[in-house]
Amino acid sequence: MSANIIDGKALAAGIRQEIRSKIQNFTDAPRPPCLAVILVGDNPASQIYVRNKIKACLDTGITSLEKRLLADASEAELLSLIKELNEDDSVDGILVQLPLPKGFDEQKVIRSIAAEKDVDGFHVENMGALVTGLKGFRCCTPHGVMKMLESVGCPLEGANALVIGRSNIVGKPMALMLLEKNATVTVAHSRTKNLKELAKNADIIVSAVGKAGLVTDDMVKPGAVVIDVGMNRNQEGKLCGDVDIEAVARVAGFITPVPGGVGPMTIAMLLDNTMRAFENRFNL
Numbered sequence: 001m002s003a004n005i006i007d008g009k010a011l012a013a014g015i016r017q018e019i020r021s022k023i024q025n026f027t028d029a030p031r032p033p034c035l036a037v038i039l040v041g042d043n044p045a046s047q048i049y050v051r052n053k054i055k056a057c058l059d060t061g062i063t064s065l066e067k068r069l070l071a072d073a074s075e076a077e078l079l080s081l082i083k084e085l086n087e088d089d090s091v092d093g094i095l096v097q098l099p100l101p102k103g104f105d106e107q108k109v110i111r112s113i114a115a116e117k118d119v120d121g122f123h124v125e126n127m128g129a130l131v132t133g134l135k136g137f138r139c140c141t142p143h144g145v146m147k148m149l150e151s152v153g154c155p156l157e158g159a160n161a162l163v164i165g166r167s168n169i170v171g172k173p174m175a176l177m178l179l180e181k182n183a184t185v186t187v188a189h190s191r192t193k194n195l196k197e198l199a200k201n202a203d204i205i206v207s208a209v210g211k212a213g214l215v216t217d218d219m220v221k222p223g224a225v226v227i228d229v230g231m232n233r234n235q236e237g238k239l240c241g242d243v244d245i246e247a248v249a250r251v252a253g254f255i256t257p258v259p260g261g262v263g264p265m266t267i268a269m270l271l272d273n274t275m276r277a278f279e280n281r282f283n284l
């Protein structure tokens with residue numbers, strides 16, 4: 001068997017096109033949607049990510065507002081900037097780029113964002129909505145993964161789904177979204193003892209660890225769907241995921257590439273959430 005590639009880049013392009021035409025057709029909206037992006041410090045990777053998010057906004061017709069603070073800014077300064085943006089009627093979504101520099105209490109900062117502007121879906125109110133099945137913003141990466149599974153008609157009901165990694169921003173919400181679709185969900189993490197055995201039994205594997213070469217062909221059931229959320233650099237400095245893609249592609253039914261898989265879908269879901277924040281504000 002040779003796996004089919006789920007082309008996240010193409011899928012994301014389609015979603016972005018839909019958003020673009022929607023914005024063009026809002027003839028009676030007073031202004032375009034607006035996303036504020038806050039970057040604290042000068043982490044080079046974060047700067048590139050933020051630039052890409054702003055480019056994606058521009059490309060779809062969403063206005064973006066970039067706010068920068070120095071790495072030695074105080075938490076109080078950041079909280080006061082967020083407060084200002086919470087109260088600003090011209091701003092629909094607020095994203096604080098993570099990770100924050102040392103010394104910042106990330107949970108406290110995220111909680112200070114108005115839940116109705118939390119387009120990352122990281123606020124406890126939105127997380128709680130996911131847990132209880134209420135409406136709220138869904139975390140972009142796992143939401144993008146669900147869209148990718150949907151795009152290939154992957155059966156979820158009763159499927160054995162293994163999520164590797166239990167972070168607040170990917171693993172945990174991913175498990176909840178799969179559970180919501182009636183998958184039988186297992187969450188593996190660094191203390192898990194029988195990863196290979198669990199993986200071998202899975203119809204769907206989502207790996208979100210950040211360790212190149214973690215998922216190998218001998219761990220994958222023939223025909224399984226393998227989603228790679230990892231973002232790593234190999235020895236040559238090339239971007240790669242957690243999955244040994246060449247070998248696993250020979251066993252899996254579907255597989256997502258890195259780059260060009262989950263990453264572009266994360267951005268597309270961020271734009272989608274921003275769009276929804278905007279629509280909610282103006283009852284569109």
Ligand SMILES: Nc1nc(=O)c2c([nH]1)NC[C@@H]1CN(c3ccc(C(=O)N[C@@H](CCC(=O)O)C(=O)O)cc3)C=[N+]21
Nearest residue numbers: 049095096097098099120239259260261263264266267
């Ligand atoms: N508040 C916050 N929200 C985030 O959503 C958030 C964050 N902080 N901090 C960092 C992570 C990482 N992240 C990525 C999104 C898209 C790509 C992406 O599009 N990657 C391209 C490749 C990019 C490249 O070539 O470097 C791809 O996979 O094809 C990557 C990484 C969002 N994050």
Ligand SMILES: [Mg+2]
Nearest residue numbers: 165166189190
């Ligand atoms: Mg872990």
